[in-house]
Amino acid sequence: MSKRLVAILVPFGLAILFVRFAQLIPELTTPQFESAKDYIMIRGYAETGAKNLVSAIYLDYRLFDSLFEAGILLITVAGIVFMAKSDEDVI
């Protein structure tokens, strides 16, 4: 597969995913619980299936956040290697 085809296909696929996600955002409703803590303590295990509620939050409710957290680490590593090495050593 040529690089040009990838350069066309990847932004196209990202655009489709973005539109799909924008359609799926739920409408705002009146909250049933006093706080987010009550909601997660009562419903957390039934909704996610994780006994560790921290894990339930960062891998299910706020997975979006974790993905960018992993991305930040990737960019950090790239920055450190970029500053420490000359261009010829690293792709």
Next chain:
Amino acid sequence: MKQSILVVTISRIMLPFVFLYGFYIILHGDLSPGGGFQGGAILSTGFLLTYFIDDERRVDLNRLLRREKLFFLAILLTGALSVITRGEPFTNFLSPEFPAETRRIFFLLLNVLISLKVALGLTAIVETFLEEGQG
């Protein structure tokens, strides 16, 4: 670097336990405190111990970074898979009708992927600093 026989011996004894503890933290991420990020950091500490044992040892930095990128793409795809299976973005790709033991597959998969990515990233940082120190 000056090698000490005490550091080498203790590092050789500690190495398997460090890796065992790291994998324990990762695989029990959804049951007990811990998870992918923490377990990955412990695994990269294990790499630092191998440097104490043999300071001539080198890993290829390009290969580390390429694999880290691949694991990051795999994490993104695993997170986005729920759009296809359930119609909701960024959640478990198994629907809530399954029992909790089956839905644990998602947590295990994501924890293992995140931990491998974090371990490779921190290993790349440590390796960069080591090569800098050697001049």
